[in-house]
Amino acid sequence: MTTTLAAAKPATMAQALQRAMRDAMAEDPTVHVMGEDVGTLGGVFRVTDGLAKEFGEDRCTDTPLAEAGILGTAVGMAMYGLRPVVEMQFDAFAYPAFEQLISHVSRMRNRTRGAMPMPMVIRVPYGGGIGGVEHHSDSSEAYYMATPGLHVVTPATVEDAYGLLRAAIASDDPVVFLEPKRLYWSKAAWSPEAPTAVEPIGKAVVRRTGRSATLVTYGPSVPVCLEAAEAAQAEGWDLEVVDLRSLVPFDDETVCASVRRTGRAVVVHESTGFGGPGGEIAARITERCFHHLEAPVLRVAGFDIPYPPPMLERHHLPGVDRVLDAVARLQWEAGS
Amino acid sequence: MTTTLAAAKPATMAQALQRAMRDAMAEDPTVHVMGEDVGTLGGVFRVTDGLAKEFGEDRCTDTPLAEAGILGTAVGMAMYGLRPVVEMQFDAFAYPAFEQLISHVSRMRNRTRGAMPMPMVIRVPYGGGIGGVEHHSDSSEAYYMATPGLHVVTPATVEDAYGLLRAAIASDDPVVFLEPKRLYWSKAAWSPEAPTAVEPIGKAVVRRTGRSATLVTYGPSVPVCLEAAEAAQAEGWDLEVVDLRSLVPFDDETVCASVRRTGRAVVVHESTGFGGPGGEIAARITERCFHHLEAPVLRVAGFDIPYPPPMLERHHLPGVDRVLDAVARLQWEAGS
Amino acid sequence: MKQSSSTVQELPGAASAYRPTPPPAWKPRTDPAPLLPEAEPHRVLGTDAVATADPELLRRLYAELVRGRRYNAQATALTKQGRLAVYPSSTGQEACEVAAALALEDRDWLFPSYRDTLAAVARGLDPVQALTLLRGDWHTGYDPHEHRVAPLCTPLATQLPHAVGLAHAARLKGDDVVALAMVGDGGTSEGDFHEALNFAAVWQAPVVFLVQNNGFAISVPLAKQTAAPSLAHKAVGYGMPGRLVDGNDAVAVHQVLSEAVARARRGGGPTLVEAVTYRIDAHTNADDATRYRGDSEVEAWRAHDPILLLERELTERGMLDEEGKRQAAEAAETMAAALRERMNAEPVLDPMDLFAHVYAEQTAQLREQAAQLRAELDAAGDDASAGTEGDVR
Amino acid sequence: MKQSSSTVQELPGAASAYRPTPPPAWKPRTDPAPLLPEAEPHRVLGTDAVATADPELLRRLYAELVRGRRYNAQATALTKQGRLAVYPSSTGQEACEVAAALALEDRDWLFPSYRDTLAAVARGLDPVQALTLLRGDWHTGYDPHEHRVAPLCTPLATQLPHAVGLAHAARLKGDDVVALAMVGDGGTSEGDFHEALNFAAVWQAPVVFLVQNNGFAISVPLAKQTAAPSLAHKAVGYGMPGRLVDGNDAVAVHQVLSEAVARARRGGGPTLVEAVTYRIDAHTNADDATRYRGDSEVEAWRAHDPILLLERELTERGMLDEEGKRQAAEAAETMAAALRERMNAEPVLDPMDLFAHVYAEQTAQLREQAAQLRAELDAAGDDASAGTEGDVR
Numbered sequence A, B: 001m002t003t004t005l006a007a008a009k010p011a012t013m014a015q016a017l018q019r020a021m022r023d024a025m026a027e028d029p030t031v032h033v034m035g036e037d038v039g040t041l042g043g044v045f046r047v048t049d050g051l052a053k054e055f056g057e058d059r060c061t062d063t064p065l066a067e068a069g070i071l072g073t074a075v076g077m078a079m080y081g082l083r084p085v086v087e088m089q090f091d092a093f094a095y096p097a098f099e100q101l102i103s104h105v106s107r108m109r110n111r112t113r114g115a116m117p118m119p120m121v122i123r124v125p126y127g128g129g130i131g132g133v134e135h136h137s138d139s140s141e142a143y144y145m146a147t148p149g150l151h152v153v154t155p156a157t158v159e160d161a162y163g164l165l166r167a168a169i170a171s172d173d174p175v176v177f178l179e180p181k182r183l184y185w186s187k188a189a190w191s192p193e194a195p196t197a198v199e200p201i202g203k204a205v206v207r208r209t210g211r212s213a214t215l216v217t218y219g220p221s222v223p224v225c226l227e228a229a230e231a232a233q234a235e236g237w238d239l240e241v242v243d244l245r246s247l248v249p250f251d252d253e254t255v256c257a258s259v260r261r262t263g264r265a266v267v268v269h270e271s272t273g274f275g276g277p278g279g280e281i282a283a284r285i286t287e288r289c290f291h292h293l294e295a296p297v298l299r300v301a302g303f304d305i306p307y308p309p310p311m312l313e314r315h316h317l318p319g320v321d322r323v324l325d326a327v328a329r330l331q332w333e334a335g336s
Numbered sequence C, D: 001m002k003q004s005s006s007t008v009q010e011l012p013g014a015a016s017a018y019r020p021t022p023p024p025a026w027k028p029r030t031d032p033a034p035l036l037p038e039a040e041p042h043r044v045l046g047t048d049a050v051a052t053a054d055p056e057l058l059r060r061l062y063a064e065l066v067r068g069r070r071y072n073a074q075a076t077a078l079t080k081q082g083r084l085a086v087y088p089s090s091t092g093q094e095a096c097e098v099a100a101a102l103a104l105e106d107r108d109w110l111f112p113s114y115r116d117t118l119a120a121v122a123r124g125l126d127p128v129q130a131l132t133l134l135r136g137d138w139h140t141g142y143d144p145h146e147h148r149v150a151p152l153c154t155p156l157a158t159q160l161p162h163a164v165g166l167a168h169a170a171r172l173k174g175d176d177v178v179a180l181a182m183v184g185d186g187g188t189s190e191g192d193f194h195e196a197l198n199f200a201a202v203w204q205a206p207v208v209f210l211v212q213n214n215g216f217a218i219s220v221p222l223a224k225q226t227a228a229p230s231l232a233h234k235a236v237g238y239g240m241p242g243r244l245v246d247g248n249d250a251v252a253v254h255q256v257l258s259e260a261v262a263r264a265r266r267g268g269g270p271t272l273v274e275a276v277t278y279r280i281d282a283h284t285n286a287d288d289a290t291r292y293r294g295d296s297e298v299e300a301w302r303a304h305d306p307i308l309l310l311e312r313e314l315t316e317r318g319m320l321d322e323e324g325k326r327q328a329a330e331a332a333e334t335m336a337a338a339l340r341e342r343m344n345a346e347p348v349l350d351p352m353d354l355f356a357h358v359y360a361e362q363t364a365q366l367r368e369q370a371a372q373l374r375a376e377l378d379a380a381g382d383d384a385s386a387g388t389e390g391d392v393r
Ligand SMILES: Cc1ncc(C[n+]2csc(CCOP(=O)(O)OP(=O)(O)O)c2C)c(N)n1
Pocket: B036, B065, B089, B093, B096, C115, C154, C155, C156, C183, C184, C185, C186, C187, C188, C214, C216, C217, C218, C279, C283
């Protein structure tokens, strides 16, 4: 085995993801990586860099250019006991595979009373903020959340990228693994030679504790919320930040514990607001914490528009100021 | 023109839909109906019955069996000034067309700064309760709601079936027109010879007025909610029932006016709860009516499972009892 | 911008000194000729070739065809009695169904569509389990691994990439396994058909695609589905051989499929087989075929019935007499009686199964929902065994 | 269940008395032979056929190739200066780009992919508007109706059904319009390719599909994309003619496309054209081609360069001298200078455009959101004209 990552240097999220696949492939010969350009090229984001060289083209395969075909053949491979790790090159290019995803991947276990589980990871680079032209910056998580039978997971840190992807590959259920493009090159002083533990799927984490209100967020919006929380101190707000990490299953416990404590919540994500994940999250917080709420749960999200061109995307993406504006509307005069 | 519907007899929703297309085709030569089995057969639900005979196969076309191809060619037809009315045979069989829908149909107007509108209707029979085997009973509205650029409309009555479909065909935007399969054979004393007016898209209607709480619902769940409202009288609850009719655009005004009046709301739909339309609806009611709410907005929805087989579907579908159970949990002791 | 190439003029100068060479990277990798299908559907029955067929196989095919026809009739009857939600009959197509099953080894995999319960049953699947989907008590009524039969697949052509993936995985594991996937003429128009065949050819996966061209996709005739010389000609575009066979000649279908299976097994890659046949019944019991086709067409095909063709051959060759026919009919009747009886028993259903197998481990949310349904059932005094249809209340 | 067909035995009885007839409904509707493409890519340059070419066309093609090459170079340079977000260059493929544009009449429609800005520009589109998408100030920078150029399409092969639908609609309206749709070798693997070609053939739509086989889909070479004898062979499976052409021979591409366009225009239906060419540059400026291909391959193709081929021909025939070359280069330089200058101006953007054209009429929700952004901009004192990239805050 060749070591492609240096031991001492800080690692990027892309490297942590690569390392997770590499470790999983080394441990478990049934893990197969497949997709467009994942082999020789190492993926357009280089996340699968070196895997084909290390494990051979049968373990890390450049497929023909057809997303439904990729996911459909992965279903067949899973039926035969393999664990496919599929890369969709960009969020919007997963759409051709939706029928296979919805009608087969998500339901096969259920349809067959457990006889045919689908232990499969579908890696989808998602979200904007990288100056990509149209169809390269969609936040498609609402589609996945609305599909029972899928797990939907998204890391916000380098450590989680490793730990959650390991868990996703080990899972006996299909996991849509959403990778925030914008954070691919984010770094942490995480040593790839001593990877952190596998992180459980379905557990949110409190990234910052606070008493005034809770920011509920995930993926690319986590750094935005942490920055907003810092800035909010100047206004006298002590914000708690919950990183969901897993949209399905949803960690009601962690989220509600936080909101019951703070009494106020803002859900923050890049995806469009209407019909987006925030509706579900706000609704379930309200159902469970109604009498603890000093104000309605508010949402900060992308506008309800097709993802804009690169030069305008900064106006679309929820940034620190927009988060703080929402926090300001949490009816501070009213309560505790 | 041959008259296929008798003047005096009550009409079914299927007949009203047929009549809407027929009238639109007669008035506007750019209206083209296309899909699988829509021509000679008149559709598997007979909704396009007689159109090919009356207007010729070029106006009502049996296409090859390929949903992406159907929607994709419809895009091209719309580019050239036609108004395609596309039938997807069943909800789940629209999934292969999602890429065309999301990446093109919904965005073409926006991508081209208005130069290429997509005046198109995509008719999708949806929902369960008809004893259909797997893949024939999905409620896929959450996917459409999460896609900016689409209108999402669904009738619950025979009159609306006509009036809303006429409006959808006349619309200069793409409309996903969800037809509740279960109500295709529902009847009204509506005379097909004197069709009701075109109904505006984006306006909800109050189907039943009441003072105790609001049931917010649409499509196949409207009759369930009306029945529940009748049954609720015995418990002393006077329920208002709002039929959304249009999920996009959403009629915040009508819904909020009702909830502000009643102070309580339950959202009812067949679609799975998690990530389903109810989250958005509950969240936006809460955002807008927080201080009028005596209880959290509750949701009654399909369970978060793949649609069950025919013999078990009645346990999955939100029925009268489940709606009443939710109403009972609206914290009556607490308030007004 | 416009340039008409019709203005043909003599050019100045001598003929060019250099000779054309193909562009550097271009080389034909496959000779297309061997990929092209037969000019007419391959037949064995009624030709001299039948003399080389295995008599035991002929008798076996006959017995299975008769049983298959009876199975179709019984299932259709059960539909009329409300015992099945729906039945897409393969009456008239039994030769394809049976030959597909018999062309495979035990370790091979079958990927059937919704119309192919018969192939699954001919492969050994319990007839009642094969009908679970269509009765409506669950989706897939059998463990696919038991007889290596994938779930009956409703979304058209979506099972084809599954077959490719499974065959590919088996080959990667070093297993000597072939997958046979069945699809209709209509299904060939779907993108998944294209993608599956392309993956199969690129990967040289051991998979055989059987297209039952029964003339219709519900009401849509083949002429509105494709303009190709034949569906088998589609093979050329993937670089795999296409075979065209009379789908009502059970021996011919068996032969062509067996050859394709053998080819796949020895590493020769995939084959596309088009079997030309006809759907004698309506699409399903819910369909009214008189809306889109005339009796005369159906009658012409009845004269080309797969059982008739084989029966005539066997009779002429002295391999089948009245007693033989009686025996086959009797065996079919026994199967049908057992099926009828077993299908008349009300299935015992547990509504709590709704929450089973959605995930490997139930999520907290599903536990909550299961508790809700449990409470509702308890409140209603429901004995949890009713099997009637969607009365929504 | 298992049945080996290898046991060949003599059967009892005489040879069957009845002769095989094909199944009733079966008739070959098209002779496959004329659908099959050339054995080798069709060429004109360097062959005697060049003598029949229109000299004016040859000169026109030369000028456009030179201009096209310069356009590719200029756009690539603009990328390095940060003036474009990305540029997928068609350097080496100019013959296909230019011939596609010149083969069409004004009233015809072009459906380009992201790589085909050059074809759009050769068709008359303003070079700056053609680059709007890649600069990033909007998606489609031009009114598609103005020059009958559909939006540059990024999701692979999805523009093909659009071309079919538009051509079909035009024919239904009685208009004499042909659509030409461009796609790459990789794009032929997508389901949309299959569905589009099938619809086109069934509807006999006046559409021409041009596959630029440039050897790679990003890093994936053709051999991992298909096992077909050629991509043009895919035509057979749809019942349309397939044509194979040397994509670096501008005259040959123009000829084959013009014939296909003429055929479509006279009601002869669609054609699939495969042009064998090569992408000299990396996939885009963001790609590192050294990861997946060697220099020697690129060098071999440089020797088969489309401009070189035509230049040699014209020079040998005395149709081009140094002065002619200089003129062509100068015209290209003028275009490039204008492009450079115009692209150096910062585009003036209005953030409020985010909410324009989402719907015909703005919804109440979008009005609310627009008001929110307006307020934010006002609060920030934003002059609404900044055109820098996604600094998210
Ligand atoms: C993706 C998809 N679209 C539509 C349908 C609805 N449908 C069921 S069967 C059928 C016709 C299929 O025809 P064919 O492939 O020829 O098979 P056959 O029924 O003749 O066996 C259609 C359109 C479906 N099941 N799946």
